[in-house]
Amino acid sequence: MNGYRVGIVGATGVVGREALRVLQERNFPASTLKLFASSRSAGRRIGSHVVEEASRAAFHDLELVIFDTPDEVARELVPLAAAAGAIVIDNSAAFRMEPDVPLVIPEVNAEALRHAPRRIIANPNCTTATIAVPLAPLHKAAGLRRLIACSYQSVSGAGQRGVEQLWAELQEAGASRRTPDRPRGSAFAEPIALNVIPAVGSLRGATFSEETKVAAELRKMLSAPRLPVGVTCVRVPTLVAHGVAVHAEFEQPLDAAQARKLLAAAPGVELVDDPAAGRVPTTLAAAGRDPCLVGRIRTDEAGCLAFFAVADNLRKGAALNAVQIAEHLIEMGLVTSKVTS
Numbered sequence: 480m481n482g483y484r485v486g487i488v489g490a491t492g493v494v495g496r497e498a499l500r501v502l503q504e505r506n507f508p509a510s511t512l513k514l515f516a517s518s519r520s521a522g523r524r525i526g527s528h529v530v531e532e533a534s535r536a537a538f539h540d541l542e543l544v545i546f547d548t549p550d551e552v553a554r555e556l557v558p559l560a561a562a563a564g565a566i567v568i569d570n571s572a573a574f575r576m577e578p579d580v581p582l583v584i585p586e587v588n589a590e591a592l593r594h595a596p597r598r599i600i601a602n603p604n605c606t607t608a609t610i611a612v613p614l615a616p617l618h619k620a621a622g623l624r625r626l627i628a629c630s631y632q633s634v635s636g637a638g639q640r641g642v643e644q645l646w647a648e649l650q651e652a653g654a655s656r657r658t659p660d661r662p663r664g665s666a667f668a669e670p671i672a673l674n675v676i677p678a679v680g681s682l683r684g685a686t687f688s689e690e691t692k693v694a695a696e697l698r699k700m701l702s703a704p705r706l707p708v709g710v711t712c713v714r715v716p717t718l719v720a721h722g723v724a725v726h727a728e729f730e731q732p733l734d735a736a737q738a739r740k741l742l743a744a745a746p747g748v749e750l751v752d753d754p755a756a757g758r759v760p761t762t763l764a765a766a767g768r769d770p771c772l773v774g775r776i777r778t779d780e781a782g783c784l785a786f787f788a789v790a791d792n793l794r795k796g797a798a799l800n801a802v803q804i805a806e807h808l809i810e811m812g813l814v815t816s817k818v819t820s
């Protein structure tokens with residue numbers, strides 16, 4: 480059968496399972512699809528597939544491998560998969576800021592795929608993606624000068640453990656009609672049910688790691704190395720999709736009507752922008768869908784162009800973007816199938 484020999488590493492996690500769904504939904508031309516996870520999951524079945532342990536020997540003969548594992552696992556295994564001849568699309572943060580690893584959202588900077596000397600391509604952080612998809616066409620038109628962004632991030636952004644902690648706490652709170660007094664899981668140090676936690680990632684000085692990642696990744700993808708970016712990342716008790724309030728200043732004048740026109744034509748963006756009619760972008764509306772929903776477009780009282788963007792963190796923030804990168808690699812002739820029988 481014609482097609483590409485594809486692997487997903489971390490296939491039992493929330494992003495890995497979504498990657499499998501997205502490959503199937505989009506009829507990705509895979510002649511073989513292998514699923515890998517840790518030794519804990521070896522032998523487990525996902526649909527018709529049997530999960531194998533990811534090991535040094537696992538990657539021979541694969542042409543495209545999507546990694547959906549924690550950073551430390553990616554750091555060890557991604558170079559092995561690339562050395563075995565595969566092109567690797569990595570969803571972790573392990574390689575995103577390395578100068579010889581392109582960090583790509585196809586709608587923003589697909590051309591960067593041409594320069595992947597290590598055969599590794601990084602997928603941005605899910606909050607970065609939610610901001611970058613609508614911001615890129617505005618930056619191209621008017622030149623970003625300064626950016627402030629505040630996120631509202633769902634628990635699935637912290638993986639399967641995040642989802643389990645929220646459900647455990649919600650069930651207990653529903654039964655007792657009391658707010659949780661301590662966390663019922665290991666994903667968040669505070670209870671997340673009926674709560675809002677302004678701490679995502681690990682603290683470095685005055686900034687949390689998620690905030691540092693978003694700023695650095697936006698600068699890299701938008702080719703704006705000196706862009707001043709202020710970010711506050713907040714975990715909220717939603718299951719899927721991240722929302723971001725964005726306030727941006729541009730070099731050239733850009734009013735709400737011009738921004739709306741640019742965003743209406745932007746790939747990967749869907750306008751949901753009629754607050755008077757009750758149409759605002761919500762996380763429930765974005766969950767399970769491909770586009771980044773954008774609304775509340777206005778000039779704020781500080782003179783910034785402001786909007787609210789929501790995108791499914793497991794799809795555009797991770798699995799869908801990785802599959803779109805793979806599709807672009809094929810379209811651009813940057814990966815060729817070795818298997819024809």
Ligand SMILES: NC(=O)c1ccc[n+]([C@@H]2O[C@H](COP(=O)([O-])OP(=O)(O)OC[C@H]3O[C@@H](n4cnc5c(N)ncnc54)[C@H](OP(=O)(O)O)[C@@H]3O)[C@@H](O)[C@H]2O)c1
Pocket residue numbers: 488489490491492493494495515516517518519520521533546547548549550552570571572603604605635636637638639640792793796797
């Ligand atoms: N969740 C999001 O919204 C999101 C968005 C963008 C990027 N990311 C990144 O994507 C990656 C995966 O995140 P996730 O949310 O899907 O996490 P998750 O639900 O915790 O899943 C982690 C996956 O990694 C596997 N794994 C762990 N240790 C392994 C090992 N030693 N060898 C092979 N596989 C191993 C796990 O397998 P077992 O089941 O066998 O333990 C599981 O399949 C992370 O780097 C995360 O930062 C996540």
